[in-house]
Amino acid sequence: MPPATAGYAPDLEKYLKSLKGQPLEAAVENLISLLKRRQIRGSEPCAVATAHIFLQVVARSRWQDVDGLIDNVTRIGRRLVEAQPKELVIGNIVRRILALIRDEAAEDRNEPSSETQSEAPMTPQGEHPTAPPLVQSPPSTYAKQDSAGEVVSNTAVAPTRPGPVPSYSSVNVPKSLFHLLSASPPSNIDGFSSPHRHSGTSTPTRVAHQTSSQVHALRSEVIDGIEEIKDEISQVDDQIAALAEVQIRPGDHILVHQPSPTVERFVLRAAAKRKFTVLIVTEPLRKQTEQVQHAAFRKKLSTAGITVINVMNSGLMAYMSRVNKVVLGARTIVANGGAVTDAGAAAIARAAREQGNAVVVLAGVYKLSPVNPFDEDALIEWGDSSSFVSFADGSMVNNVAIRSPVTELVPAEFIDTYITNL
Numbered sequence: 001m002p003p004a005t006a007g008y009a010p011d012l013e014k015y016l017k018s019l020k021g022q023p024l025e026a027a028v029e030n031l032i033s034l035l036k037r038r039q040i041r042g043s044e045p046c047a048v049a050t051a052h053i054f055l056q057v058v059a060r061s062r063w064q065d066v067d068g069l070i071d072n073v074t075r076i077g078r079r080l081v082e083a084q085p086k087e088l089v090i091g092n093i094v095r096r097i098l099a100l101i102r103d104e105a106a107e108d109r110n111e112p113s114s115e116t117q118s119e120a121p122m123t124p125q126g127e128h129p130t131a132p133p134l135v136q137s138p139p140s141t142y143a144k145q146d147s148a149g150e151v152v153s154n155t156a157v158a159p160t161r162p163g164p165v166p167s168y169s170s171v172n173v174p175k176s177l178f179h180l181l182s183a184s185p186p187s188n189i190d191g192f193s194s195p196h197r198h199s200g201t202s203t204p205t206r207v208a209h210q211t212s213s214q215v216h217a218l219r220s221e222v223i224d225g226i227e228e229i230k231d232e233i234s235q236v237d238d239q240i241a242a243l244a245e246v247q248i249r250p251g252d253h254i255l256v257h258q259p260s261p262t263v264e265r266f267v268l269r270a271a272a273k274r275k276f277t278v279l280i281v282t283e284p285l286r287k288q289t290e291q292v293q294h295a296a297f298r299k300k301l302s303t304a305g306i307t308v309i310n311v312m313n314s315g316l317m318a319y320m321s322r323v324n325k326v327v328l329g330a331r332t333i334v335a336n337g338g339a340v341t342d343a344g345a346a347a348i349a350r351a352a353r354e355q356g357n358a359v360v361v362l363a364g365v366y367k368l369s370p371v372n373p374f375d376e377d378a379l380i381e382w383g384d385s386s387s388f389v390s391f392a393d394g395s396m397v398n399n400v401a402i403r404s405p406v407t408e409l410v411p412a413e414f415i416d417t418y419i420t421n422l
Helices: 012-018 024-036 043-060 066-083 088-108 177-182 212-241 261-271 295-303 345-355 394-399
Strands: 140-145 151-157 253-257 277-282 307-312 325-329 339-342 358-362 407-410 417-419
Touching: 012 024, 012 043, 024 043, 024 066, 043 066, 043 088, 043 212, 066 088, 066 212, 088 212, 212 261, 253 261, 253 345, 261 295, 261 325, 261 358, 277 295, 295 307, 325 339, 325 345, 339 345, 345 358, 345 407
Parallel strands: 253 277, 253 325, 277 307, 325 358, 358 417
Antiparallel strands: 140 151, 339 407
Protein backbone atom coordinates (compact mmCIF):
# COMPACT_ATOMS: atom_id res chain seq x y z
CA MET A 1 0.00 0.00 0.00
CA PRO A 2 1.58 3.34 -1.00
CA PRO A 3 2.36 5.75 1.85
CA ALA A 4 -0.07 8.57 2.47
CA THR A 5 1.05 11.89 1.02
CA ALA A 6 0.36 15.32 2.38
CA GLY A 7 -2.74 17.00 1.03
CA TYR A 8 -2.43 19.76 -1.54
CA ALA A 9 -4.03 22.96 -0.28
CA PRO A 10 -3.63 25.72 -2.87
CA ASP A 11 -2.92 29.20 -1.55
CA LEU A 12 -1.69 32.47 -3.04
CA GLU A 13 1.92 31.36 -3.42
CA LYS A 14 1.04 28.11 -5.15
CA TYR A 15 -1.49 29.86 -7.35
CA LEU A 16 1.04 32.45 -8.56
CA LYS A 17 3.51 29.68 -9.40
CA SER A 18 0.88 27.87 -11.47
CA LEU A 19 -0.06 30.89 -13.64
CA LYS A 20 2.62 30.32 -16.27
CA GLY A 21 1.80 26.69 -16.83
CA GLN A 22 -1.95 26.84 -17.51
CA PRO A 23 -4.25 28.52 -20.04
CA LEU A 24 -5.72 31.91 -19.24
CA GLU A 25 -9.31 30.73 -18.83
CA ALA A 26 -8.20 27.90 -16.55
CA ALA A 27 -6.22 30.38 -14.42
CA VAL A 28 -9.30 32.61 -14.09
CA GLU A 29 -11.51 29.68 -13.09
CA ASN A 30 -8.90 28.51 -10.58
CA LEU A 31 -8.77 31.94 -8.94
CA ILE A 32 -12.58 32.12 -8.78
CA SER A 33 -12.63 28.72 -7.08
CA LEU A 34 -9.96 29.76 -4.55
CA LEU A 35 -11.85 32.95 -3.73
CA LYS A 36 -15.13 31.10 -3.22
CA ARG A 37 -13.50 28.53 -0.92
CA ARG A 38 -11.67 31.34 0.96
CA GLN A 39 -8.30 29.72 0.32
CA ILE A 40 -7.15 33.17 -0.77
CA ARG A 41 -8.47 35.65 1.77
CA GLY A 42 -7.47 39.00 3.19
CA SER A 43 -7.02 42.36 1.50
CA GLU A 44 -3.41 42.10 0.39
CA PRO A 45 -3.51 38.48 -0.92
CA CYS A 46 -6.72 39.20 -2.88
CA ALA A 47 -5.25 42.41 -4.32
CA VAL A 48 -2.03 40.66 -5.34
CA ALA A 49 -3.91 37.75 -6.95
CA THR A 50 -6.19 40.17 -8.84
CA ALA A 51 -3.27 42.21 -10.17
CA HIS A 52 -1.44 39.07 -11.34
CA ILE A 53 -4.43 37.59 -13.15
CA PHE A 54 -5.14 40.86 -14.99
CA LEU A 55 -1.51 41.07 -15.99
CA GLN A 56 -2.10 37.74 -17.71
CA VAL A 57 -5.39 38.98 -19.20
CA VAL A 58 -3.72 42.00 -20.78
CA ALA A 59 -0.71 40.04 -22.01
CA ARG A 60 -2.40 36.86 -23.27
CA SER A 61 -6.01 37.65 -24.18
CA ARG A 62 -7.01 38.54 -27.73
CA TRP A 63 -8.19 42.08 -28.44
CA GLN A 64 -7.98 44.31 -31.48
CA ASP A 65 -8.66 47.73 -29.94
CA VAL A 66 -9.05 49.55 -26.63
CA ASP A 67 -12.73 48.70 -26.30
CA GLY A 68 -11.98 45.02 -26.69
CA LEU A 69 -9.43 45.15 -23.88
CA ILE A 70 -11.85 47.05 -21.64
CA ASP A 71 -14.55 44.47 -22.35
CA ASN A 72 -12.21 41.61 -21.38
CA VAL A 73 -11.11 43.28 -18.14
CA THR A 74 -14.68 44.22 -17.19
CA ARG A 75 -16.06 40.75 -17.90
CA ILE A 76 -13.41 38.94 -15.85
CA GLY A 77 -13.48 41.59 -13.12
CA ARG A 78 -17.22 41.15 -12.66
CA ARG A 79 -16.77 37.40 -12.28
CA LEU A 80 -14.09 37.86 -9.61
CA VAL A 81 -16.22 40.35 -7.67
CA GLU A 82 -19.21 38.02 -7.77
CA ALA A 83 -17.02 35.15 -6.56
CA GLN A 84 -16.18 37.02 -3.33
CA PRO A 85 -18.18 40.27 -2.96
CA LYS A 86 -17.02 40.82 0.63
CA GLU A 87 -13.44 41.43 -0.52
CA LEU A 88 -13.87 44.97 -1.83
CA VAL A 89 -10.21 45.29 -2.81
CA ILE A 90 -10.87 43.06 -5.82
CA GLY A 91 -13.20 45.66 -7.29
CA ASN A 92 -10.74 48.42 -6.35
CA ILE A 93 -7.93 46.82 -8.36
CA VAL A 94 -10.24 46.23 -11.33
CA ARG A 95 -11.29 49.90 -11.32
CA ARG A 96 -7.70 51.07 -11.18
CA ILE A 97 -6.74 48.87 -14.13
CA LEU A 98 -9.72 50.15 -16.14
CA ALA A 99 -8.71 53.74 -15.33
CA LEU A 100 -5.14 52.92 -16.34
CA ILE A 101 -6.29 51.57 -19.72
CA ARG A 102 -8.42 54.65 -20.37
CA ASP A 103 -5.60 57.01 -19.44
CA GLU A 104 -3.07 55.25 -21.64
CA ALA A 105 -5.52 55.13 -24.55
CA ALA A 106 -6.33 58.83 -24.15
CA GLU A 107 -2.64 59.74 -24.20
CA ASP A 108 -2.03 57.63 -27.30
CA ARG A 109 -4.91 59.34 -29.14
CA ASN A 110 -3.72 62.81 -28.03
CA GLU A 111 -7.12 63.88 -26.80
CA PRO A 112 -7.34 67.60 -25.99
CA SER A 113 -7.38 68.57 -22.36
CA SER A 114 -10.81 69.18 -20.83
CA GLU A 115 -10.13 72.66 -19.48
CA THR A 116 -12.87 75.04 -18.54
CA GLN A 117 -13.19 78.40 -20.22
CA SER A 118 -11.70 80.20 -17.24
CA GLU A 119 -8.69 77.84 -17.20
CA ALA A 120 -8.01 77.90 -20.96
CA PRO A 121 -4.80 79.62 -22.12
CA MET A 122 -5.18 83.31 -22.98
CA THR A 123 -4.09 84.92 -26.24
CA PRO A 124 -1.84 88.00 -26.20
CA GLN A 125 -4.96 90.16 -26.70
CA GLY A 126 -6.59 88.61 -23.60
CA GLU A 127 -9.16 86.58 -25.57
CA HIS A 128 -9.81 82.86 -25.42
CA PRO A 129 -8.77 80.99 -28.55
CA THR A 130 -11.51 79.18 -30.40
CA ALA A 131 -9.43 76.01 -30.73
CA PRO A 132 -5.91 74.97 -29.69
CA PRO A 133 -3.36 74.95 -32.52
CA LEU A 134 -2.91 71.50 -34.00
CA VAL A 135 -0.11 72.29 -36.46
CA GLN A 136 3.11 74.10 -35.67
CA SER A 137 2.94 77.49 -37.42
CA PRO A 138 6.02 79.44 -38.58
CA PRO A 139 7.57 81.45 -35.76
CA SER A 140 6.72 85.13 -35.73
CA THR A 141 9.37 87.81 -35.27
CA TYR A 142 9.29 91.17 -33.65
CA ALA A 143 11.86 93.97 -33.61
CA LYS A 144 13.26 95.38 -30.41
CA GLN A 145 14.17 99.09 -30.55
CA ASP A 146 16.25 101.18 -28.23
CA SER A 147 15.40 104.64 -26.97
CA ALA A 148 16.79 106.26 -30.19
CA GLY A 149 14.43 104.25 -32.35
CA GLU A 150 17.10 101.96 -33.88
CA VAL A 151 16.56 98.27 -34.24
CA VAL A 152 18.67 96.33 -31.75
CA SER A 153 17.72 92.68 -32.44
CA ASN A 154 15.11 90.47 -34.00
CA THR A 155 13.68 87.72 -31.80
CA ALA A 156 11.69 84.69 -32.97
CA VAL A 157 8.75 83.65 -30.82
CA ALA A 158 7.17 80.22 -31.32
CA PRO A 159 3.48 79.81 -30.48
CA THR A 160 2.75 77.88 -27.32
CA ARG A 161 1.09 74.45 -27.41
CA PRO A 162 -1.41 73.14 -24.88
CA GLY A 163 0.05 71.20 -21.97
CA PRO A 164 -0.43 67.51 -21.25
CA VAL A 165 -3.81 66.14 -20.34
CA PRO A 166 -4.27 65.98 -16.55
CA SER A 167 -5.54 62.58 -15.51
CA TYR A 168 -5.97 60.36 -12.48
CA SER A 169 -3.39 57.71 -13.18
CA SER A 170 -1.50 55.24 -11.07
CA VAL A 171 1.46 57.64 -10.93
CA ASN A 172 -0.24 60.99 -10.30
CA VAL A 173 -2.63 60.08 -7.49
CA PRO A 174 -4.38 62.90 -5.58
CA LYS A 175 -3.77 62.94 -1.84
CA SER A 176 -7.28 63.93 -0.78
CA LEU A 177 -9.51 61.15 0.54
CA PHE A 178 -12.49 62.71 -1.24
CA HIS A 179 -10.70 62.79 -4.59
CA LEU A 180 -9.34 59.28 -4.10
CA LEU A 181 -12.86 57.94 -3.69
CA SER A 182 -14.41 60.09 -6.42
CA ALA A 183 -11.76 59.54 -9.11
CA SER A 184 -13.19 56.18 -10.13
CA PRO A 185 -16.34 55.76 -12.20
CA PRO A 186 -19.49 54.99 -10.19
CA SER A 187 -20.06 51.33 -9.45
CA ASN A 188 -21.91 49.08 -7.06
CA ILE A 189 -20.70 46.45 -4.67
CA ASP A 190 -21.30 43.40 -6.83
CA GLY A 191 -20.16 44.65 -10.22
CA PHE A 192 -19.23 47.60 -12.33
CA SER A 193 -21.00 50.13 -14.45
CA SER A 194 -20.58 49.99 -18.20
CA PRO A 195 -16.88 50.40 -19.04
CA HIS A 196 -17.45 52.89 -21.84
CA ARG A 197 -21.08 53.96 -21.52
CA HIS A 198 -22.61 56.26 -18.92
CA SER A 199 -19.30 56.57 -17.08
CA GLY A 200 -17.66 59.68 -15.73
CA THR A 201 -14.42 59.19 -17.63
CA SER A 202 -13.57 60.08 -21.18
CA THR A 203 -13.30 56.77 -22.98
CA PRO A 204 -11.86 56.69 -26.51
CA THR A 205 -14.49 56.10 -29.17
CA ARG A 206 -14.59 52.77 -30.92
CA VAL A 207 -12.39 52.42 -33.98
CA ALA A 208 -12.51 49.76 -36.64
CA HIS A 209 -9.13 48.22 -35.91
CA GLN A 210 -5.96 49.58 -34.45
CA THR A 211 -2.68 48.76 -36.09
CA SER A 212 -0.57 46.02 -34.61
CA SER A 213 2.07 48.53 -33.50
CA GLN A 214 -0.53 50.57 -31.61
CA VAL A 215 -1.93 47.46 -29.91
CA HIS A 216 1.58 46.32 -28.97
CA ALA A 217 2.46 49.75 -27.56
CA LEU A 218 -0.77 49.95 -25.54
CA ARG A 219 -0.26 46.42 -24.23
CA SER A 220 3.24 47.27 -23.04
CA GLU A 221 2.11 50.48 -21.35
CA VAL A 222 -0.76 48.79 -19.51
CA ILE A 223 1.50 45.94 -18.39
CA ASP A 224 3.99 48.48 -17.00
CA GLY A 225 1.13 50.21 -15.16
CA ILE A 226 -0.04 46.94 -13.59
CA GLU A 227 3.54 46.23 -12.51
CA GLU A 228 3.53 49.61 -10.75
CA ILE A 229 0.31 48.66 -8.96
CA LYS A 230 1.94 45.41 -7.81
CA ASP A 231 4.99 47.30 -6.56
CA GLU A 232 2.76 49.76 -4.72
CA ILE A 233 0.94 46.94 -2.92
CA SER A 234 4.23 45.38 -1.84
CA GLN A 235 5.57 48.69 -0.49
CA VAL A 236 2.45 49.81 1.39
CA ASP A 237 3.53 48.53 4.81
CA ASP A 238 6.95 50.20 4.66
CA GLN A 239 5.52 53.51 3.47
CA ILE A 240 2.90 53.57 6.23
CA ALA A 241 5.47 52.56 8.86
CA ALA A 242 7.59 55.57 7.91
CA LEU A 243 4.96 57.77 9.62
CA ALA A 244 5.04 55.86 12.91
CA GLU A 245 7.46 58.24 14.64
CA VAL A 246 5.07 61.14 14.05
CA GLN A 247 2.10 59.33 15.59
CA ILE A 248 3.71 57.51 18.53
CA ARG A 249 5.50 59.52 21.20
CA PRO A 250 7.79 58.34 24.02
CA GLY A 251 5.87 57.05 27.01
CA ASP A 252 2.59 56.53 25.15
CA HIS A 253 0.26 53.62 25.80
CA ILE A 254 -0.75 52.23 22.38
CA LEU A 255 -3.63 49.78 22.10
CA VAL A 256 -3.86 47.43 19.10
CA HIS A 257 -6.50 44.86 18.23
CA GLN A 258 -5.60 41.69 16.34
CA PRO A 259 -2.63 43.48 14.75
CA SER A 260 -2.31 42.96 11.01
CA PRO A 261 1.13 42.91 9.31
CA THR A 262 0.68 46.61 8.56
CA VAL A 263 0.01 47.45 12.23
CA GLU A 264 2.88 45.25 13.39
CA ARG A 265 5.38 46.96 11.12
CA PHE A 266 4.01 50.37 12.09
CA VAL A 267 4.52 49.69 15.82
CA LEU A 268 7.90 48.01 15.36
CA ARG A 269 9.20 50.98 13.35
CA ALA A 270 8.37 53.32 16.24
CA ALA A 271 9.84 50.83 18.74
CA ALA A 272 13.21 51.06 17.02
CA LYS A 273 13.73 54.62 18.34
CA ARG A 274 11.20 55.17 21.13
CA LYS A 275 10.09 53.48 24.32
CA PHE A 276 6.38 53.07 24.98
CA THR A 277 3.84 50.50 26.11
CA VAL A 278 1.74 48.31 23.82
CA LEU A 279 -1.57 46.81 24.93
CA ILE A 280 -2.73 43.93 22.74
CA VAL A 281 -6.42 43.07 22.88
CA THR A 282 -6.82 39.30 22.57
CA GLU A 283 -9.62 36.78 22.53
CA PRO A 284 -9.78 34.05 25.19
CA LEU A 285 -8.28 30.73 24.17
CA ARG A 286 -11.07 28.50 22.87
CA LYS A 287 -9.02 25.31 22.66
CA GLN A 288 -6.47 23.90 25.05
CA THR A 289 -3.99 23.28 22.23
CA GLU A 290 -4.26 26.80 20.82
CA GLN A 291 -0.99 28.73 20.87
CA VAL A 292 -0.46 32.20 22.27
CA GLN A 293 -1.82 34.78 19.87
CA HIS A 294 0.69 36.99 18.01
CA ALA A 295 3.65 35.30 19.72
CA ALA A 296 6.16 36.46 17.10
CA PHE A 297 5.00 40.07 17.40
CA ARG A 298 5.27 39.96 21.18
CA LYS A 299 8.79 38.55 20.97
CA LYS A 300 9.95 41.30 18.61
CA LEU A 301 8.51 43.99 20.91
CA SER A 302 10.17 42.47 23.96
CA THR A 303 13.48 42.32 22.12
CA ALA A 304 13.17 46.04 21.34
CA GLY A 305 12.58 46.80 25.03
CA ILE A 306 8.86 47.55 24.68
CA THR A 307 6.50 46.69 27.52
CA VAL A 308 3.68 44.42 26.29
CA ILE A 309 0.39 44.00 28.19
CA ASN A 310 -2.25 41.45 27.27
CA VAL A 311 -5.81 42.76 27.58
CA MET A 312 -8.91 40.59 27.31
CA ASN A 313 -11.70 42.18 25.33
CA SER A 314 -14.09 41.66 28.24
CA GLY A 315 -11.97 43.89 30.52
CA LEU A 316 -11.15 46.53 27.97
CA MET A 317 -12.77 49.51 29.70
CA ALA A 318 -10.58 49.05 32.79
CA TYR A 319 -7.50 49.94 30.71
CA MET A 320 -8.96 52.49 28.30
CA SER A 321 -8.35 55.41 30.68
CA ARG A 322 -4.59 54.77 30.44
CA VAL A 323 -4.53 54.46 26.65
CA ASN A 324 -3.25 57.40 24.59
CA LYS A 325 -4.02 56.10 21.12
CA VAL A 326 -5.75 53.15 19.44
CA VAL A 327 -4.22 51.78 16.23
CA LEU A 328 -6.40 49.59 14.00
CA GLY A 329 -5.74 47.91 10.68
CA ALA A 330 -8.52 48.17 8.10
CA ARG A 331 -9.44 45.58 5.54
CA THR A 332 -11.30 48.20 3.51
CA ILE A 333 -12.32 51.84 3.89
CA VAL A 334 -15.72 52.54 2.34
CA ALA A 335 -16.97 55.77 0.78
CA ASN A 336 -18.55 57.25 3.91
CA GLY A 337 -15.31 56.88 5.89
CA GLY A 338 -16.21 53.71 7.77
CA ALA A 339 -13.62 50.95 8.04
CA VAL A 340 -14.19 47.21 7.65
CA THR A 341 -12.02 45.61 10.35
CA ASP A 342 -11.71 42.40 12.31
CA ALA A 343 -14.61 41.69 14.62
CA GLY A 344 -14.28 43.43 17.98
CA ALA A 345 -12.70 46.65 16.72
CA ALA A 346 -15.98 48.58 16.76
CA ALA A 347 -16.37 48.12 20.53
CA ILE A 348 -12.79 49.31 21.04
CA ALA A 349 -13.34 52.38 18.86
CA ARG A 350 -16.56 53.22 20.73
CA ALA A 351 -14.79 52.88 24.09
CA ALA A 352 -11.94 55.08 22.88
CA ARG A 353 -14.40 57.73 21.77
CA GLU A 354 -16.09 57.75 25.18
CA GLN A 355 -12.70 58.27 26.82
CA GLY A 356 -11.59 60.91 24.31
CA ASN A 357 -8.74 58.81 22.89
CA ALA A 358 -7.64 59.07 19.27
CA VAL A 359 -8.37 56.18 16.90
CA VAL A 360 -5.92 55.76 14.01
CA VAL A 361 -6.74 53.48 11.07
CA LEU A 362 -3.96 52.18 8.80
CA ALA A 363 -4.80 51.23 5.21
CA GLY A 364 -3.14 51.43 1.81
CA VAL A 365 -4.67 53.45 -1.00
CA TYR A 366 -5.73 50.25 -2.77
CA LYS A 367 -8.11 49.59 0.16
CA LEU A 368 -10.07 52.81 -0.41
CA SER A 369 -13.36 51.76 -1.98
CA PRO A 370 -16.09 53.92 -3.59
CA VAL A 371 -18.74 51.52 -2.26
CA ASN A 372 -21.35 53.02 0.07
CA PRO A 373 -22.37 50.68 2.93
CA PHE A 374 -26.12 50.99 2.48
CA ASP A 375 -26.41 47.33 3.52
CA GLU A 376 -23.91 46.71 6.31
CA ASP A 377 -24.75 43.01 6.46
CA ALA A 378 -23.37 42.65 2.93
CA LEU A 379 -19.93 43.69 4.24
CA ILE A 380 -19.87 41.47 7.34
CA GLU A 381 -18.38 38.00 7.06
CA TRP A 382 -19.62 35.26 9.38
CA GLY A 383 -17.34 32.47 10.53
CA ASP A 384 -17.59 29.02 12.03
CA SER A 385 -19.46 28.81 15.33
CA SER A 386 -18.16 25.35 16.24
CA SER A 387 -15.33 26.94 18.23
CA PHE A 388 -17.92 28.29 20.68
CA VAL A 389 -20.30 25.34 20.84
CA SER A 390 -19.33 21.75 20.14
CA PHE A 391 -21.64 19.35 18.38
CA ALA A 392 -21.23 17.13 21.43
CA ASP A 393 -23.61 19.50 23.20
CA GLY A 394 -26.59 18.29 21.25
CA SER A 395 -29.29 20.05 23.23
CA MET A 396 -27.59 23.43 22.92
CA VAL A 397 -26.86 23.02 19.21
CA ASN A 398 -30.51 22.19 18.52
CA ASN A 399 -31.98 25.06 20.54
CA VAL A 400 -29.47 27.94 20.17
CA ALA A 401 -28.52 29.89 17.08
CA ILE A 402 -24.91 31.11 17.34
CA ARG A 403 -23.36 33.56 14.92
CA SER A 404 -19.63 34.28 14.94
CA PRO A 405 -18.64 37.44 13.00
CA VAL A 406 -15.23 37.61 11.39
CA THR A 407 -15.42 41.24 10.24
CA GLU A 408 -17.47 44.30 11.16
CA LEU A 409 -17.88 47.91 10.13
CA VAL A 410 -16.44 50.66 12.34
CA PRO A 411 -18.51 53.85 11.81
CA ALA A 412 -16.69 56.91 10.51
CA GLU A 413 -17.57 58.99 13.58
CA PHE A 414 -15.42 56.68 15.73
CA ILE A 415 -12.28 57.26 13.61
CA ASP A 416 -10.01 60.28 14.03
CA THR A 417 -7.15 59.71 11.57
CA TYR A 418 -6.53 57.66 8.45
CA ILE A 419 -2.94 56.89 7.45
CA THR A 420 -2.23 55.60 3.93
CA ASN A 421 0.93 55.02 1.95
CA LEU A 422 0.53 58.49 0.42
